[in-house]
Amino acid sequence: MHEPLSYVTPNPHSAWGTYLLQVDRVLPYLGPLARWSETLKHPKRALIVDVPIEMDDGSVRHFEGYRVQHNLSRGPGKGGVRYHPDVTLEEVMALSAWMTVKNAAVNLPYGGAKGGIRVDPRQLSHKELERLTRRYTSEIGFIIGPQQDIPAPDVGTNPQIMAWMMDTYSMNVGATASGVVTGKPIHLGGSLGRVKATGRGVFVTGREAARRIGLNLDGARIAVQGFGNVGSAAAELFTSAGAKVVAVQDHTGTIANAGGMDMADLMDVVRRDGGVGAFTGAERIDDEAFWDTDCDILIPAALEGQITVARANRLKAKLVLEGANGPTMFDADDVLTDRGILVVPDVICNAGGVTVSYFEWVQDFSSFFWTEDEINVRLDKIMVDALRKIWDMADRHRITLRTATFAVACERILMARQERGLYP
Numbered sequence: 175m176h177e178p179l180s181y182v183t184p185n186p187h188s189a190w191g192t193y194l195l196q197v198d199r200v201l202p203y204l205g206p207l208a209r210w211s212e213t214l215k216h217p218k219r220a221l222i223v224d225v226p227i228e229m230d231d232g233s234v235r236h237f238e239g240y241r242v243q244h245n246l247s248r249g250p251g252k253g254g255v256r257y258h259p260d261v262t263l264e265e266v267m268a269l270s271a272w273m274t275v276k277n278a279a280v281n282l283p284y285g286g287a288k289g290g291i292r293v294d295p296r297q298l299s300h301k302e303l304e305r306l307t308r309r310y311t312s313e314i315g316f317i318i319g320p321q322q323d324i325p326a327p328d329v330g331t332n333p334q335i336m337a338w339m340m341d342t343y344s345m346n347v348g349a350t351a352s353g354v355v356t357g358k359p360i361h362l363g364g365s366l367g368r369v370k371a372t373g374r375g376v377f378v379t380g381r382e383a384a385r386r387i388g389l390n391l392d393g394a395r396i397a398v399q400g401f402g403n404v405g406s407a408a409a410e411l412f413t414s415a416g417a418k419v420v421a422v423q424d425h426t427g428t429i430a431n432a433g434g435m436d437m438a439d440l441m442d443v444v445r446r447d448g449g450v451g452a453f454t455g456a457e458r459i460d461d462e463a464f465w466d467t468d469c470d471i472l473i474p475a476a477l478e479g480q481i482t483v484a485r486a487n488r489l490k491a492k493l494v495l496e497g498a499n500g501p502t503m504f505d506a507d508d509v510l511t512d513r514g515i516l517v518v519p520d521v522i523c524n525a526g527g528v529t530v531s532y533f534e535w536v537q538d539f540s541s542f543f544w545t546e547d548e549i550n551v552r553l554d555k556i557m558v559d560a561l562r563k564i565w566d567m568a569d570r571h572r573i574t575l576r577t578a579t580f581a582v583a584c585e586r587i588l589m590a591r592q593e594r595g596l597y598p
């Protein structure tokens with residue numbers, strides 16, 4: 175029987191509501207394990223913390239922070255930390271749940287977790303950001319740790335923030351604990367290849383999907399929403415494979431060039447200005463027109479809920495690669511399926527980041543570091559093998575790749591649940 179949570183209001187259009195509907199859809203494929211499925215709808219632990227800091231002008235401000243451990247049946251919690259003004263507990267719950275599914279989909283020995291602070295990091299000075307990060311880390315310090323829950327970067331956070339988190343946690347426990355976070359700078363125990371790993375995973379799964387549907391990457395037209403860590407790395411790899419980026423949208427605006435854009439020039443502008451808006455190698459277009467772009471591949475790599483039913487009906491792409499978490503609304507997903515547009519879902523498409531985070535964690539424990547080639551080859555193999563298993567599941571049951579990914583992952587999660595048994 176489903177016991178709804180008292181601390182969220184049911185809403186099919188929210189990220190958590192979308193996740194619950196995705197779970198319902200996979201239940202018929204779980205056999206007797208469906209008996210344990212309620213565990214997927216109940217986050218194991220949700221922590222809300224107050225994060226007060228002194229601002230540079232001497233005033234004191236309070237920020238709301240969260241860490242949610244959705245499921246720990248398969249191992250320690252693993253998932254990023256988001257700094258964004260719209261972060262809510264419910265959003266972090268959904269992101270943590272998708273981490274549970276994602277980690278199981280690529281068979282990493284982790285549960286799922288996520289954290290966040292309701293803040294616009296662009297409005298804070300470097301010192302304020304450091305104080306915010308250190309206080310937040312201290313507040314969630316009793317539930318994270320190399321064997322308990324391992325944060326990583328997400329929207330609005332980066333290797334510097336991971337370095338502060340690692341240092342704060344280490345100071346509090348009295349020993350350097352490099353394995354408490356991943357996505358760290360290289361000389362603090364970070365891994366080669368981590369920064370671009372999520373984008374690389376998007377590229378690898380996209381390459382495999384394109385091959386299966388007979389779409390040639392050479393000359394393929396790509397539209398990318400979000401040109402941060404994930405979107406820019408994916409765009410670079412696709413252009414190296416012969417594709418051309420014809421439209422890009424970020425928080426500073428939307429640009430288009432049907433002939434393709436120079437990625438190195440665009441990256442320079444983003445490094446200089448923090449966004450694509452002022453790039454002169456393309457035409458500035460209306461934000462909503464992005465969704466009408468003539469393209470073969472669409473890569474949403476910004477935030478949740480971007481592909482609505484109305485936009486899904488307008489898309490011209492043949493293939494959607496979900497670099498972002500939860501970019502497609504539940505009912506819009508059905509529109510894409512009906513229109514024959516193939517979606518490689520977030521829970522496998524963007525799993526490259528957490529896979530190399532896992533490599534980083536393993537390297538930290540053994541204090542033995544791999545070359546970038548070793549990282550990329552292993553990442554490629556894990557992503558290709560995982561996608562092949564998911565594709566087989568989709569073919570066997572005639573279901574979407576999303577439901578197939580949930581089926582493969584939830585079987586692993588609930589099997590672990592069953593084998594561990596209920597305590598006491």
Ligand code: NAD
Nearest residue numbers: 329330372400401402403404424425475476498499524527
């Ligand atoms: P980022 O902060 O590096 O980049 C975010 C990008 O989104 C920026 O280009 C920003 O301008 C753009 N953006 C923000 N608001 C926008 C809006 N309203 N319209 C259009 N663009 C907007 O973040 P990231 O790490 O690249 O993460 C992007 C997505 O990928 C998120 O959904 C995140 O959860 C997911 N993801 C990230 C990782 C990772 O390793 N970083 C791993 C898996 C999934």
